[in-house]
Amino acid sequence: MADRKAQRARTVLLLLALATLVAAAAFLTVGARGPWGFVLALRGGKLAGLVLVGAAIAVATVLFQTLTENRILTPAVMGFDALYVTVQSLAVLLLGAAGASAIDPRLRFAGEALLLAVAALALFRLLFDGRRGLHLVVLAGLVFGLLFRGLANLIQRLIDPNAFAVLQGMLFARFNTMDTTLLPVAALIIAAACLAALRLAPVLDVLALGRERAINLGVDHARMVTALVLLVAVLVAVSTALAGPVLFFGLLVSNLAYLALGTDRHLYTLPGAMLIAILCLAGGQTLLERGLGYDAALGMVIEFAGGIVFILLLLRRTRA
Amino acid sequence: MSDTMPARRRTAFAAALAGLAGLALASIAVGVGDMPLGALMRGEGHAALLLFASRIPRTLALLFAGMSMGVCAALMQMLFRNRFVEPTTAGTADAAGLGLLLATLLAPGLPPLAKMAAAAVFALAGTVLFLRITERIPFRGAALVPLVGLMLGGILNALTSFIAYRFDLLQSLAAWTTGDFSGVLRGRYELMWLTAALAILAYIAADRFTAVGLGDAFARNLGLDYRRIMGLGLVIVSLCAAVAIATAGTVPFLGLLVANGVSLVMGDNLRRTMPWIALSGAAFLLACDIAGRLIRFPYEIPVGTIAGVAGSAVFLYLLLGRRYRLG
Secondary structure, rough: OOHHHHHHHHHHHHHHHHHHHHHHHHHOOOOOOOHHHHHHHHHHHHHHHHHHHHHHHHHHHHHHHHHOOOOOOOOOOOHHHHHHHHHHHHHHHHHHHHHHOOOOHHHHHHHHHHHHHHHHHHHHHHOOOOOHHHHHHHHHHHHHHHHHHHHHHHHHHHHHHOHHHHHHHHOOOEEEEEEOHHHHHHHHHHHHHHHHHOOOOHHHHHHHOOOOHHHHOOOOHHHHHHHHHHHHHHHHHHHHHOOOOOOOOHHHHHHHHHHHHOOOOOHHHHHHHHHHHHHHHHHHHHHHHHHHHHOOOOHHHHHHHHHHHHHHHHHHHHHO | OOOOOOOOHHHHHHHHHHHHHOOOHHHHHHHOOOOOHHHHHHHHHHHHHHHHHHHHHHHHHHHHHHHHHHHHHHHHHHHHHOOOOHHOOOOOOHHHHHHHHHHHHHOOOOOOHHHHHHHHHHHHHHHHHHHHHHHHOOOOOOOHHHHHHHHHHHHHHHHHHHHHHHHHHHEEEEHOOOOOOOOOOOOOOOOEEEEEEEEHHHOHHHHHHHHHHOOOOHHHOOOOHHHHHHHHHHHHHHHHHHHHHHHHOOOHHHHHHHHHHHHHHHHHOOOHHHHHHHHHHHHHHHHHHHHHHHHHHOOOOOOOHHHHHHHHHHHHHHHHOOOOOOO
């Protein structure tokens, strides 16, 4: 029985990998005009960005959902993305707009990621003290997200009211104008994080059984939780630095992965969610950009679909 | 319970009104353009123009908007029987934005009143949709209802941004969705008077809404037509949301925190609390707008940004504090 499940998960993973390869190839080649060297270099950079963002969001979400023992909450719903944008804005406010763009972006990123990790851990401790119900935590997380977005907006306006729009475009990433200077660093961090997560897969399976059982089975629960929150924070920092905040993508991807793979084992769900994320981003961007001519719309389509999935999940959970 | 206020509360209310008048005067006095009192007294053209074309309309618009946000939130709390429901946590405001966008796109020549009406129809439809969804939740958890409402708003908002993006209207959309009163001038805010009228209507019907807030069965037992009062409340709320969106944009959570703050002190009898809710809403919005004008003088920070930050911070305090024990 267990073997057949694993067999099925492996088949699904294989199919997903094939589909992802096809989507990536389509992204690189469809509608190309001009010399191949140029096209491939430009689109290759973009594709690398999409792959990294997809992988980071997928792994961060699956880890977070295991950690909190639910499938509705994601780091983005909890406001981690927005918190990162606030940290970024704060850094620019303290350094000055000119100073911030003068510092090596990698150094700035490292500092901001560190700050985010500390702040995210504090936020996590505040919300998950074990006394609050799931709905309240989700609602509070969403409102925290709104608060952080408002704060970031306020800080950005304080920095330089005249250059508000310019600053927003220059220092804060968006899905369609990805920041490529950070790609090599991001690739390293994400590869390391993914490897760590896969190595931890058996422990994660135990953790998913719940706090009491995990402790009973010999997992150092408190330490694991801290380590995982930090890992998630770093992944969120990377993906937000590259592509800006995306509220619902992780939710969509992780739940699709659980559904498609039919198993809860992290050895399968982690790569599955990653592949689905990359497939959605590369395929979706190809379809929207080349097929329909909508350049910047992927984020909106994701929010739309993700919001509907979220409501359905909430309602189904309540009924069960 | 009696309708006539006791003397002590009447004094308190008079003092609060005086405070609000002080804030309004401050709002009239604060601004980048120079408006010396002497010139005003002599009736000189520039100063008088500034006063009557910009400062007074802006201040009035702020007063009416703050008032209606508070009153709408209080109404929706009763209608949905949930402390955390208000136009921005029920999809109402986002649906109004969608309606306004579609009206602007499909019939650009329409007068503002007609566009506003279109926004109101959408707001009503969005709110009724939210009502239907919440009715489907068998266990109406106190935190689940606003959660679904926020999500519904997010979905509508994504749809609106997509359409706006498609037709190059993202900038106008941003102007509607973040509350900003710097563009309010004579000739462009008069719809706001409608919200004042609606707030008075809500006050007249306050007792009925309070009864509805005690439940369907209770309201029927008192001989009230539950559906009609529900409908009246939803129409008032939708019209207010539409006017707010069409004039100066909306402010998240403002009504919610004002209505909750007042009901913490005074209880849930709308007849008694509504004047206080209207007054505190207006005062809060005015104070935020004045702060927005002063923080980075001579630049302005939109009131939506400031009140949004303050509003979500207080909302979090209400959510996570000990006062409401939520499941």
